Amino acid sequence: MAPVQLTISALPAHVRMARLMATAVARRAGIAESTLDEIRLAVGEACSRAVEAHRAHCPSQPIQLDLIDSAGPRSSSTAQDERSNPAAAPHNGHPAHRFEVVVSDKAPAKESAYANGSSGVAPSLGEHTPPGGVSGLSPDVGLAVIVGLADEVSIEPCAEGTVVRMSWPLGPTSPEDTRLAG
Amino acid sequence: MDLKLDHHTQDDTEIVVVEGEIDVYTAPRLRELLIDLVNKGNFHLVVNMEKVEFLDSTGLGVLVGGLKRVRAHDGTLDLVCTQERILKIFRITGLTKVFGIYESVQEAIDKRKSK
Structure with a gap:
């Protein structure tokens, strides 16, 4: 399936649209029904984080989502180094067929506990609420949820913003593949 | 689906019934309701989430914020939830240890009154 690209404004209402679109494209790509809930939540977390960051720093700038089925043709903008793009990496000598979601924001990046894929810690009641936010939790909690839900994740702060890549295997998966610890 | 909120009193406890999606768009409404209930002297809250279709970390943040407010008055905020899709996010974030989930x-x- 050809890649789908979506651009949203830094509006909370647009996060829901992004979730709906990502879930629809994932379903069409052949993602197992049991995994669709995880994609919906992970994409929502990534977009919520991006929207909050844009509202604080650059509210007029758009946020970009790339929805990529690695079994289909790839656009030039999504053909990345395999090391930083797990969906494109071969698996056992065969191209891995994966569904990948890339959320790219343009807000100034700050180091997160979840950058480079490190595991995080449970939130405490002492966490602060970000300026203008409604959450009583650190923004890193959203990234912790993404790390917990996606099969493979990379969070890359860069000069232009932050790129969150999440991917899931396409096709049927065993319960062990999708079951969450705890 | 949008967010529907309702509340009523049962056994000296304020029951908040939430239906729909709790996300970055709708969470402020739940936050306002919880703040309003606490400001009016309701310090024992139960949030019934049986009809919640979607919950993200923004929604979790609002629930944690509510818990902080009632605890400041020696109160409680417990949850009612049996949906695996919703419970999953509490497990991932470790919040099953923070909230009573029934x-x-x-x-x-009954659990609160027996403590």
Whole structure:
């Protein structure tokens, strides 16, 4: 399936649209029904984080989502180094067929506990609420949820913003593949 | 689906019934309701999430914020939830250790009164 690209404004209402679109494209790509809930939540977390960051720093700038089925043709903008793009990496000598979601924001990046894929810690009641936010939790909690839900994740702060890549295997998966610890 | 909020009193406990999606768009409404209830002297809350279809970390933040407010008055905020898709996010974030999560409103009330 050809890649789908979506651009949203830094509006909370647009996060829901992004979730709906990502879930629809994932379903069409052949993602197992049991995994669709995880994609919906992970994409929502990534977009919520991006929207909050844009509202604080650059509210007029758009946020970009790339929805990529690695079994289909790839656009030039999504053909990345395999090391930083797990969906494109071969698996056992065969191209891995994966569904990948890339959320790219343009807000100034700050180091997160979840950058480079490190595991995080449970939130405490002492966490602060970000300026203008409604959450009583650190923004890193959203990234912790993404790390917990996606099969493979990379969070890359860069000069232009932050790129969150999440991917899931396409096709049927065993319960062990999708079951969450705890 | 949008967010529907309702609340009523049962056994000296304020029951908040939430239906729909709790996300970055709708969470402020739940936050305002919880703040309003606490400001009016309701310090024992049960949030019934049986009809919640979607919950993200923004929604979790609002629930944690509510818990902080009632605890400041030696109160409680317990949850009613049996949906695996919703419970999953509490497990991932470790919040199952922070909230009392029960299978029914009556169970939540009985547990609090037995403490």
